[in-house]
Amino acid sequence: MAVSGVTALDINQMIETNLVNDRAVIKLIENKQASYVQAKEDWSQIRNEFLDVKTSLIDLKSSVTFYSxxxxxxxxxxxxxxxxxxxxxxxxxxxxxxxxEAAQKLSVNALTLNSGTCTSHQSTSAVGSSVDANVLLNDSGNNITNYSSIVSGSFRINNSTIFVNPETDTLYEILSKINSSGAGVIAAFDSATDTISITNDDVGSSGITFASDTANFLSVMNIDTAAATQTGHSDDLNQEISWVQANNPGTRLDTIQDGYFNINGITFEVDISEHSLQDILYAINDSQAGVSAYYNENLDKVVLSAKETGKNIELSNDTSNFLTQVLGNTTNASFSxxxxxxxxxxxxxxxxxxxxxxxxxxxxxxxxxxxxxxxxxxDTDFAKDAILDFVDKYNIVYDDLKDKSAVGGTLHGERIIPTIENKLRTYIVSDVSNIGEYSFLRDIGIEYSNGKLSLNASTLDDAFNANADSVGYLFGFDTDGDGLNNDGGFSNTFITDVISPLTLNATGDISERIDYTDTRIEYVKKDLARMQGIMETKEENLWVEYTALATSLAKMGAMYQTWINQLNTMNNSVFNLFSSTNSSNNSSLF
Structure with missing residues (x-):
């Protein structure tokens, strides 16, 4: 007979054996919870797919769809x-x-500005014919010959990066970016020659460096980035007007004084001790006057051009004498x-x-x-795309209903799904009351087979050619004169009788299934929490019971060992006594 101790490992094994059934029950509850969660997600997805069908049907009854x-x-x-x-x-x-032609005004006389040596790069040839610098770069209306070669990207001038987006930038806007970039250059467009010039704004500046034209802008502008043209006049152009008057008398700037002038209702200030001719031209370009102003170095004249055709250039209130001297007069310029x-x-x-x-x-x-x-x-292509969009979205929701209600699907056994499928079929194949010549979807090429739709493009083309208005009437029409095509037709009927009863919040059949499933999820969560609590309590109690058993067994084992030890001691004493007695008896015999 032997009594052994019970280890912690033994206790764990015994507790796990006792909890096998409990864990199985919890696993079943967890699986049920997961199936409800998935069912809710599936119902929500189907509801959203029906709403997508609704959106496509709204598009189909829009006047834009069939009358664009x-x-x-x-x-x-x-x-x-x-x-x-x-x-x-x-x-x-x-x-x-x-x-x-846009209004343009050119200086009557050369300004006779004194020369300074500066670097200028100009278009080697015209960039187009009658270029409109106010039209987006990606629009053929700008009349730039190779406009389509300009892409989103950038180029560098003297270590300044100029970004180009042909979808949002015009030629004038790119030139303005260059002028405000800090590159130390002046970029200008000459509408008379349809050319671009990029010139150092300081006399004696080193050459202009160009790099990384990923936008192809410089290339399309025919800018020779390698060969520069040495030109004059930039000295006086960029010096304060008072400095030019004092150091280079005899120019058209001589009698300009502090004051103001007005272009198209916008007032500009002239401060001869602060402003250069170029400063004032910059101010005009950056204003809301709707005018582009630049100095043509070859002509030694200033050019004002309206940024839009159909707009005059109106000059007035020249207290500074600037317009009179630079342009020669204050006569308005009219467009052609x-x-x-x-x-x-x-x-x-x-x-x-x-x-x-x-x-x-x-x-x-x-x-x-x-x-x-x-x-x-x-534009029948637009309408065809809208019809095809409806067909595609309808098939998506139908496939989802079939897949999720099949054996093994999360919605298998949902009795509402066959009802939905029957209703879909009924409305798809039935005649549609409307004011046009076509009564069935199949009349315009929307064919039904095995629950799904397909579009016969040839039949649709024939329907459009025969009576395009009736194709639109089949989906929606307006008889009460309110401008809305909501008085009948397939779109209105299908939305009212099929989609809305399924998808309306709270009251729609699918919405109710979502809410019901959500309620079941909450119930299962409570059951799961309750069972987990029961199992945790049971596990704690088993630990107490088995620990007490282990303690008792340990005590019994200790008592048993003590008894064995005492018994062994007694056996040894008896044996020794027996051995001593036998020895004495043997001695007496001799």
């Missing part, structure tokens, strides 16, 4: 066009195009109107961009012979 217009020019180098939804479906023949023949009728235009019958025309080049045809038609 596409205007196409036969020669986009000469004319580009845009048509809005109210544009009439028609054609225009454009002939005898004469471009409108353009003209063209449209379907044989001569039309005068103040700007090269104008709107006629809800079509926006932008003239880019003159045309003396030949013609440009502009066709305005219904």
């Amino acid at each position: 217009r596409k205007a196409v020019s036969s020669d986009t180098d000469v004319v580009t066009v845009k048509g809005n939804n109210n544009a009439a479906i028609t054609s225009y023949q454009l002939t005898n195009i004469v471009l409108a 109107s353009g003209s063209l023949d449209i379907n044989g009728e001569t039309v005068s235009v103040e700007s090269n961009t104008f709107t006629l019958n809800d079509v926006e025309f932008t003239l880019h080049d003159a045309l003396s012979t030949g013609n440009v045809t502009v066709n305005v038609n219904r």
Whole structure:
């Protein structure tokens, strides 16, 4: 017989054996919780997919979808066009195009500014024809020959980085960036020659360095970054006017005095002890006067150009004598109107961009012979894309319903899903009450098979060609004159009868399933917490019981060992006594 002790490992094993069933129950509850959470996520996803279908149906009943217009020019180098939804479906023949020209004023006399040696890099050839420096760089309307080669990027001038974004920058804005970059140069555009110049703003400055033209701007501007042209006049251009008057008498700056002048309602100050001619030109360029001002070194004259066609340059209140001396007079400069023949009728235009019958025309080049045809038609491609978007979104929600309700899916056994599927099928294949000629979705190429939709592009094209308005009426129409296509049609019916009853917050069938599942999740959380508490208490009690058992067994083991030791001692004593007695008896025999 033996009594052994109970180790901590033995206790752990015994407790785990006792808790096997408890842990199995908790695992079942955790699995149930996970399935409810997944079901809630799946219902939420399906609800959002139905809302996506609703969005596509709203687009389909929009006037923009079926009544948008596409205007196409036969020669986009000469004319580009845009048509809005109210544009009439028609054609225009454009002939005898004469471009409108921006107002410009040039100094009457050379300024006779004294020469200074400076470095200038200029366009080796014109960058375009009748360049409009106020049009975005990515727009053909700027008339820059290679405008499409300009990309988002940058270039460096004298260690200053100039960033270019053709989608947001005009030529004037890039030149302004250069002038304010701290590169120590003056960048200017000469509209008379359609060229660019980049010149050191200080006499005696070292050469101009160019680098890293990742935007291709310098290349498109035909700037020869290697060969510089030595020019004069920049000395007096950048010196204070009072200094020029004192040191180089005889220029057109001699009688300029402190005062003011006005361009297009904007007032400019002249302080001859603080301002150079270039400072004042910078101020004009940076103002809201709508005028570009620069000094043409070759002509030794100042040029004022309106930034927009159709705008005059109005000069007034020259108390400084600046306009009188630099320009020669204060006479206003008027723009030159353009003209063209449209379907044989001569039309005068103040700007090269104008709107006629809800079509926006932008003239880019003159045309003396030949013609440009502009066709305005219904933009059926836009409507086709909207119909295809509905088909795709419908199929997404249908596939999700099938997959998630299949055997093994989180929504398997949900009785509402067959009801939803039946309702979808009923409305998709049924006739649609509307004011047009088409009564079924299949009439315009939306075909139904095995629960899903597909689009027959040929049938849709035929429907558009036969009666484009009726294609739109099939989805929505306006009979009460409120301007909204909400008086019938498939979009309105499907949203009202199918989607809204499923997706409305709180009351929609799917919304209710989400709320119900959320409630089940909370119940399961409570069950899980309760079972975990029970198991933790049971585990604590088992530890107490088995620890007490181990202690008792240890005590019994100690008592048993003491008894064994005592028994061994007694056995030894008896044996010794027996051995001694036998020895005495043996001795007496001899």
